[in-house]
Amino acid sequence: MATATTSTFHPFQRLPLELRILIWELTVESRVVELRVAAKGPMRHLRSSTPVPAQLQTCREAREHPTTHHDTEGDPERERYVWFNYEIDILSIGKTEMGDLWPISHHIRRLRLERPLSDEFFCRFESKLLTRLRSLVEVQFVSLNGVRSGYLMAEYLEQWLAPEDVYFADPDDVDGTMINSIDLDAMINEQGVWRMLAGHGRMFFDAKLLKTPDYDGPYMVDCWRYAMLSPVSLGSRPARPRVSILGV
Structure with a gap:
């Protein structure tokens, strides 16, 4: 007689609490969290298309443990929240100006942004703001004028961020292959x-x-x-x- 398969492990609640907590710990994984700032007059509100982490919707015990890893950046007036884990999640801000995120800038460790890297505003102002993100350990540039525009760029960032932690991607392939600064410079140099x-x-x-x-x-x-x-x-x-x- 064939045994029916199921995705539900019914004896889970009978496991020791320590083991269940360890299992919930293993469900925490890195995400790319999209964050935008919508402005209406003098007011600014957070917007995110990234769904709440799945484990937070499982049960009360699951919510109580993962919330020790995820912080909420909220918009109390609109009751909107963005669940974000500063340790492992990547904050993707698209074309949102970095100045709009300054209140949480000291927490940001991994950042993804869309910019034309040859743009004067980015070169003169926003690139300097990047150097003030003291917790930053990785940055991903979605280069709107192609990854080649990131050639030699990491040399200006090397005092505060290792070149192997600076990544570039084309906007049409942002979820595909990224190339770090070292490999990008080597590739262009080899191509003459x-x-x-x-x-x-x-x-x-x-x-x-x-x-x-x-x-x-x-x-x-x-x-x-x-x-x-x-x-x-x-x-x-x-x-x-x-x-x-x-x-x-």
Whole structure:
């Protein structure tokens, strides 16, 4: 006689409390939590399309234990809450300005944001805000002008975040493959995006490979750091390297 299978483990409640707590502990897993800030006049309200963690909807015991891991960022007037685990969850803010999240910025450890990395507002202001997130251990950039625009970007972040913890993704493949800064720089270098001409003090940069869909001009990076200088005598001020742009 065949035995019917079921997804319900009926003797679960007869297990020792310590074992049940351990099982509930194992149900806690990392999530990507979408968070947006909706503004209506001077008021701002949190919005999230991410459902409540499944274990919180199982039973009272399940809710009592996982809530020690999940904090609620609430909107009391609207009675809306976003369940978030700062230790393991990734906070995905899309195009929401980072300044709107400043009250909780000191808690954020893993952040995902959508930005055109060559945008002046991001380069001048928001990139500096990132350096003030002291708890941050990982950042994921959904680059609206392609992952190649993240070339050498981590070098500006290395004082506070390891380059292997800086990730890039295309907006059409955000849930697919991400590439960290080290692998991205190595990939572009291997493809011959830039090359040195030793002894001439010049760098030749193929601008076509880094052009973005909304920008027809050459894409410039901080290449002074990498250009090879002509020999100079000790004590003299080194000459500023020349940069030539090819393919314009």
